[in-house]
Amino acid sequence: MDHFSPSKTLLKAGPILIFGLSLAWLSLVALNPFELSWGWRLSLVAIGLLASGFGFRGLSRLMKERTYFTPANPEGSGAYRQETGDNHYRDIFQQASEGIVVVDRERYTILECNQAAANILGGSLAELSGIPMIQFPVANERNSLRQLIHSSKNRGTKEKVFAFHSLKGEKVEVAIWGSKIRLGDRDRTLLGIRDIRAHVANQKDLERSKERLMLFRELLNHSGDAIFVLDPFSGKILDFNDETQQSLGYNRDEMRGLHIFGFGLAEDHQPIPEDILAELREQGKQIFMGRHQRKDGTSFPVEVSISHIQLNGREYLLGIARNTAERLAQEEALRLSEQRYRTLVERMNEGLIMTGEDEEVLFVNNRMCEILGMSKEELEGRKSFEILQGDSSRPIITQKSALRKQGISDQYELNLRKHNGDRIWVLVAGSPYLNSRGVPVGTIAIITDITDRKxxxxxxxxxxxxxxxxxxxxxxxxxxxxxxxxxxxxxxxxxxxxxxxxxxxxxxxxxxxRLDLILSELIDVTRINKAKLNLAPTQLRETVDNLLSTVEHMPGRSDVEVRIDIAESLSFPTDSKLMFSILQNLLVNAINYRNRSSEQSFVSIQMRVEKDRLKIDVHDNGTGIPDRMKAKVFDMFFRGTNESKGSGLGLYIVKRAVDKLQGWVEMESEEGKGTQFHMTFPLITTHADSFD
CATH class of the missing domain: 1.20.5 (Single alpha-helices involved in coiled-coils or other helix-helix interfaces)
Known part of the structure; x- marks a missing residue:
């Protein structure tokens, strides 16, 4: 056995140390305690993977050089005794953070593994010894593991990912690489096994983050506003969306060298003023109006919103610039239009008054001030019935305001008292004041001084x-x-x-x-002109029945069929005498001018009430009226021919009575076929006669 040398041991153990440190490095990057950006984290992961690969390769070589195994049981029971030239390598082998497994290439049984591998496979070192390695992968991946074990060569294989079931029943995702080693006189396979569950989860998170980042980038690029990120200290652009680049006319490389102050000025490298930066830090956001300069030297107006943000301990400025050329043009057009209309309103000869729903005066023009003898300050903000003072102006204005809320326009006259006490007559043309949704929210009235005319x-x-x-x-x-x-x-x-x-x-x-008839009708005319309206609920069917009894013995009455279409209960507030006079003259005309050549002469009287208005239609099939005479039929003493039996006052009386009741009458006639009269009478209030 060689003598122990610390320097040689450290040199030979270097790859194993690198391997262990690289795994610690990868774990540290995954936890990200320093809140690094994804770009930095990806770079550090790549460095860790390279170091890990280098460490494993070194470990494989050392085991071939320094380690041999002799079977404790020659029969192959799976119990082995390891002998090494340096016990220090065994310590490093056991303390490695990545799992290491020595596998029999023929029976695929585990000969030896370290504690990290035991933790991954879910058993103790003793439990795992002799267990076939191919029992851990899911069924459809076992052949792949067999191939990896058999195909392992001296230089090792690439990592493959497997789904394992540990001895504890847990599902584990692992990455495995293999390398063939020579132990004694037999070839074995050295497997490096790594639990990649955390790594896979991180990868999925990373992919999701990349997708969100790409989506956010797409959203920014599709924005109609220029969006950019600035270095708050140098004022240079760090990042930007497509609109920023397109609006300024630069390519992406040119954009990264630009400065926020005066886009396109290469010599402008001054930092953002400290006072502006301090305000942004305090307030978080500021809006500036200015101009941006394009690459070609042209410029355009912008509204720039600058926000102060912090990310990973660094300060940035987020800018959003909106081209305001179109908006400013619209505002200028609106200003000119408003100026034209204001000039027109202020110089018109009629007074103009605008009120809200509660009759508060919102606006008056100069002519309105002249008519009432008051200033704008005295008029605006008050109630309309307070400034349009008269003997009966308040109830009339209240009634007209109710009509405006229904969307109804009309005209009426008022006798007013000016601020100095003088009396004046005005003609009021009122219309609903509508909001943007078309809903009435007030009144617009044109006031004309008609005192002289009145x-x-x-x-x-x-x-x-x-x-x-x-x-x-x-x-x-x-x-x-x-x-x-x-x-x-x-x-x-x-x-x-x-x-x-x-x-x-x-x-x-x-x-x-004949003379007596003319005198009677003249008396009726004067009575209509002089009399005040006597309004009362009138039973209209009863009025027609009474009329028929008065003409029962009139010459020609028996030749004419009278058709009545009136509900028995139909009632309407009106002057019964005027209504009787209207119907009497129309019925007498229909009888006098019946078509004697017709098989059956008739006159039809229809009445109905629609939306507080009485509608009357009188239709006959008489001789009709020639076109040349239609414009004059309501004139006093007009007679179609010298042979006409009437006085020429009948239809004149009808027109005067209809006018007195504030209604209107229309006539349709065709010579030889008959005539139709259509009359409409509004619901008259008790104030109606005061401005008749």
Whole structure:
């Protein structure tokens, strides 16, 4: 036996030491107590694997050179006695962190193993001695292990991964390499076995981290904003996404040399100012407005968000730059548009007022201030009914505000009192103020000062009232003499026997009655013009029935069929006298102008209420109205021909009565086929007559 030499022993044991240290190194990298980045960890793993391979190869050679085995039982019972030239190698063999197993190449039985291998295989050294090595792999991998044991050569094989079942029943993933060694006069296989469960788990974690990193990188590259990482001390770009590179016009190599201050200026290498860096550390994030310069020298406006981050004890700055050229152009266009509209609003001749849902004034233009004699500061923020003061303005404004919430626009007049006490008349055109979803959230009203026009109308109305009074008085006074003439004519007819005289008396009576009809209708016109509305719930079917009884004996009535489509319970608030007058004139017209050549003349009256509005349709199949006359049928004293029997006031009275009830009437007529009148009457409130 050789004498023990520490230097020779250390030299020969070097590969084994390297092997043990490399395994410790790999374990340390896996635990990552220093929180290294994945790049550093991968590099260190590669170094550890190289060192481990070198150590195993050295171990194989030493065992061939320094170790031999002699069987304790020549019959091959599996009990062996190891003899070595230096007991120090056995200590290193047993203390190695990686499992080492010596296997019989023919029977595949374990001849010797160290404690690390025993731990992996789940038994003691004594239990494992003599056990076939091929019993540990799962069934479909046993042939692979046999081939590895047989194919092992002096230089060893590459590592292969196997799924083992230990003696304890645990499933273990192991990496095994093999090397042929000569022990005494027989060839054996030296197996290096390593538990790679932790390594596999780490590899899976690493793969998942790589996938997440790649996904995150893809997300960044698909972002429309430039995203980059800066060194906070030098101000240089460390990493960036595709948009950063594309927006500045550089390739990736050129980008890594750029500085945050003035992209594209190679000579600019100044660090980020310390005061800005201190603010970023304190606040975490800041936003800057500026311009970025492209490689070709052009520039564009940007909004840059800089955030301070720390990673593995190092400071970084994360920048997100957004090209604001389009946004600034839109803002400028919006500003110019707003300026144009504001100029238009402020210079218009009408007042403009905008209110919210609670009638609070949000905006008034200069003309509105002039109309009311108040400043914007005095008007904005107050309630609309507080600044539009009048005798009945508040209930009217409240009613109109309810209509705006339903999306309804309309016009109405108000008599207001200015700040200085003067009275003015205004025309209000109100519309709903809609939000971005089209929901009414207030009112927009155009206010026109119509005081001069209203005063003229009042004076004209006074003259009209005087004229109405004269017509009424004259008509009333003339009806007395006309009645006397008719009476005298009847007496004369009884006393005179001359046929010629009877003819003259008939002519006098006919003309007198015609004049009496005209006077009666003139009295109706003046009554409509002068009378106040007397609104009350009216049973409309009952009104029509009463009308039919009054025309029952009218000439031609029996030739006309009256068709009624009105619900028995239909009721609507209206002026019953005006409604009766409207229906009477239309029915009398339908009878007078019936089509005598028709097999069956008829007039149809339909009534219904829809959304608080009364709709009336009167339809006949009479002679109809020629196109050339349609525009004049509602004029006073208009008669289609000289042969017309009427006074020319019937449809005029209909139009005046409909207007009085704030309704509207439309006519459709075809000569020879008949005429239709369509009328609509709104629900009138008690305030309606105040702005009639």
């Amino acid at each position: 005063l003229t109308e009042i004076k004209l109305q006074e003259k009209n009232n005087e004229l109405d009074a004269f017509v009424y008085k004259a008509s009333h006074d003339l009806k007395g003499p006309l009645a006397s003439i008719i009476g005298v004519t009847n007496i004369a007819r009884d006393e005179v026997q001359d046929p010629s005289a009877d003819l003259y008396l008939d002519m006098i009576e006919k003309s007198t009655k």
